[in-house]
Amino acid sequence: MNLDGPxxxxxxxxxxxRADGGxxxxxxxxxxxxxxxxxxxxxGQGFPDEDGPAEVLEAARDAIxxxxxxxxxxxxxxxxxxAIARHxxxxxxxxxxxxxEVLVTAGATEALAATILALAGPGDEVVVFEPYYDSYxxxxxxxGARLVTVxxxxxxxxxxPERVRAAVNDRTRIxxxxxxxxxxxxxxxxxxxxxLVELAIRHDALLVTDEVYEHLRFGTPHVPLATLPGxxxxxxxxxxxxxxxxxxxxxxxxxxxxxxxxxxxxTVKQYLTYVNGAPFQPAIAVGLDLPDAYFSDIAHTLAGKRxxxxxxxxxxxxxxxxxxxxxxxxxxxxxLGAVDAAxxxxxxxxxxxxxxxxxxxxxxxxxxxxxxxxxxxxxKPDVLSEAARRLAGAR
Numbered sequence: 001m002n003l004d005g006p007x008x009x010x011x012x013x014x015x016x017x018r019a020d021g022g023x024x025x026x027x028x029x030x031x032x033x034x035x036x037x038x039x040x041x042x043x044g045q046g047f048p049d050e051d052g053p054a055e056v057l058e059a060a061r062d063a064i065x066x067x068x069x070x071x072x073x074x075x076x077x078x079x080x081x082x083a084i085a086r087h088x089x090x091x092x093x094x095x096x097x098x099x100x101e102v103l104v105t106a107g108a109t110e111a112l113a114a115t116i117l118a119l120a121g122p123g124d125e126v127v128v129f130e131p132y133y134d135s136y137x138x139x140x141x142x143x144g145a146r147l148v149t150v151x152x153x154x155x156x157x158x159x160x161p162e163r164v165r166a167a168v169n170d171r172t173r174i175x176x177x178x179x180x181x182x183x184x185x186x187x188x189x190x191x192x193x194x195x196l197v198e199l200a201i202r203h204d205a206l207l208v209t210d211e212v213y214e215h216l217r218f219g220t221p222h223v224p225l226a227t228l229p230g231x232x233x234x235x236x237x238x239x240x241x242x243x244x245x246x247x248x249x250x251x252x253x254x255x256x257x258x259x260x261x262x263x264x265x266x267t268v269k270q271y272l273t274y275v276n277g278a279p280f281q282p283a284i285a286v287g288l289d290l291p292d293a294y295f296s297d298i299a300h301t302l303a304g305k306r307x308x309x310x311x312x313x314x315x316x317x318x319x320x321x322x323x324x325x326x327x328x329x330x331x332x333x334x335x336l337g338a339v340d341a342a343x344x345x346x347x348x349x350x351x352x353x354x355x356x357x358x359x360x361x362x363x364x365x366x367x368x369x370x371x372x373x374x375x376x377x378x379x380k381p382d383v384l385s386e387a388a389r390r391l392a393g394a395r
Contacts, residue, residue, distance in 0.1 A: 027361040035355040041387045043375040044357045052246035059286040063279035072278045076104020083285035100259035106276040107251035108212045108240040113139045114269035120145040124173035131362030155321040157186035168199040174206045180213040183362050183374040185323020197231045207235040213326040215244045215295045218303045241284035250280040309377040312388025327378035334371035352394035
């Protein structure tokens with residue numbers, strides 16, 4: 001049997017296979033294991049250490065007790081699709097048909113995978129900002145398309161408009177935008193939003209937006225690309241309930257898109273997970289209908305956590321890029337002599353008892369962003385205070 005099929009070559013090209021055929025361990029797994037082995041505070045992986053709102057948790061328990069435990073509809077339960085449509089109208093003024101323009105997925109990652117696999121293929125290019133969420137490159141490789149990167153430069157992590165213009169051409173099938181951005185916490189400027197839409201229209205490209213941190217913005221409101229003139233008919237907007245409701249393990253995501261695009265995406269999606277999370281879908285619907293105060297409060301609380309960790313990083317002698325959204329902050333360890341962020345992170349676990357993630361793990365070139373480290377601040381205040389104390393004491 002020939003095991004050297006296209007899937008294996010693609011996985012190797014995406015950095016998923018070792019030379020001996022084994023699965024490459026991710027730096028996330030490595031750093032989490034290091035945190036356990038050393039007793040360090042794990043600020044590497046981006047998941048909260050507190051539960052979400054009681055109403056949402058109770059709704060999931062009620063759904064399980066009521067027998068909502070079998071396969072939900074392929075597009076997602078109507079109660080959630082309708083809540084997603086209300087959410088888009090309420091926060092952004094976007095009118096979405098819950099029957100034909102909404103698809104519920106197994107987290108935002110599946111929405112991204114199904115969208116890219118459905119709409120891009122060999123000969124197509126997918127433009128992303130670098131550094132990027134690590135699944136992007138793997139999905140694009142699996143689709144057989146070509147990843148084209150535009151660097152985000154320290155410390156503002158804002159792209160050069162001329163580099164963006166140079167990256168987008170008539171071969172561009174998808175411009176993939178993560179706003180707020182992981183790993184940097186950067187948010188798009190109004191000028192960049194307008195440029196991306198202009199280029200998508202000019203080159204007849206699709207806009208795929210990863211907006212999972214949409215409610216985790218500090219000081220400025222989130223503006224989806226789909227709200228800009230000319231963008232709605234070519235934009236697939238993706239989000240999830242995991243970050244907003246501290247329920248990352250539920251893996252309830254969704255996309256909204258023009259009705260003409262949804263069937264192709266659903267065709268791929270049904271061969272990935274088919275369906276998922278039946279009792280969690282009505283629970284996330286409850287979350288999306290929570291009062292405005294909930295959404296403003298989570299951003300305000302998270303901003304305080306950000307400031308707490310930033311103070312500790314600065315006390316340790318690092319320079320910090322202040323994020324405009326998400327729950328990540330990037331620090332420059334080069335003032336401490338770091339030239340290899342991965343090595344620095346391994347050392348930091350023992351010298352300071354804190355674990356971060358090298359930003360180079362989010363880049364196609366391992367030498368890029370060599371001294372930069374991402375830290376997650378979606379943790380309890382006492383955990384962040386202790387991390388700040390340890391970092392300051394390790395200087």
